[in-house]
Amino acid sequence: MELIEAPSPNFDARRAPPDMIVLHYTGMQTGEAAIARLRDPDAKVSAHYVVEEDGRVFRLVPEERRAWHAGRSFWKGELDCNAVSIGVEIVNPGHEFGYRPFPDVQVEAVTALLHDIRTRWEVPDARIIGHSDIAPDRKEDPGELFPWKRLAEAGHGLWAEPAPAPGAPLGVGDEGPGVFTLQAGLTRLGYDSAPSGQYEAHTANIVTAFQRHWRPERFDGIADGETRARLMALLRLAADS
Ligand SMILES: [Zn+2]
Numbered sequence: 001m002e003l004i005e006a007p008s009p010n011f012d013a014r015r016a017p018p019d020m021i022v023l024h025y026t027g028m029q030t031g032e033a034a035i036a037r038l039r040d041p042d043a044k045v046s047a048h049y050v051v052e053e054d055g056r057v058f059r060l061v062p063e064e065r066r067a068w069h070a071g072r073s074f075w076k077g078e079l080d081c082n083a084v085s086i087g088v089e090i091v092n093p094g095h096e097f098g099y100r101p102f103p104d105v106q107v108e109a110v111t112a113l114l115h116d117i118r119t120r121w122e123v124p125d126a127r128i129i130g131h132s133d134i135a136p137d138r139k140e141d142p143g144e145l146f147p148w149k150r151l152a153e154a155g156h157g158l159w160a161e162p163a164p165a166p167g168a169p170l171g172v173g174d175e176g177p178g179v180f181t182l183q184a185g186l187t188r189l190g191y192d193s194a195p196s197g198q199y200e201a202h203t204a205n206i207v208t209a210f211q212r213h214w215r216p217e218r219f220d221g222i223a224d225g226e227t228r229a230r231l232m233a234l235l236r237l238a239a240d241s
Contacts, residue, residue: 010046027094074192136209160233167225
């Protein structure tokens, strides 16, 4: 695919081949400003790729190197997600500067880029995730407007829409085996959700991150029956992927 070279000095050595892809939004007023920052040695942040709203794709860091996009993070026990992932920044002002839908041409470019990356590296669908999945207490990107379902239909990432499931919602303050089972399921999917049986603020943040990704009609941190049914369906898919 056609790439625009825009090298960034912000990288170091990996310790393993990448087997994860982390999607972000840039969260700045313009794509140019975001690219400038990701190339600024003083900013000490970067990503492998930036995808503009018009579909142009910029390469900042070679895939063989460790870019600095994830920060403090956790997925499936991995604490250094930068070391094992490829970071893709998708231009969007984000929740701070006027969050807006991702244009079709941009989503198509992301899809083509993922296809391209996955011809070179072994990346399971269950390891194509958002920044908020790996840092749910501090991040909300790429957010609920990102079309994860469309991406999965194009062959990248997991998606499940099981039959509607009734069940009492669980939320902050609840405790017991239902909460434990929820936390255990979130842990199995990849989240940093050590089961305690207590639904505290951290659990609510993880449920919100899960919902932004897999149940975007509702992202309130309350694990209703539908949220839990989707989690269970995703776990079945993840086990096969
Ligand atoms: Zn991010």
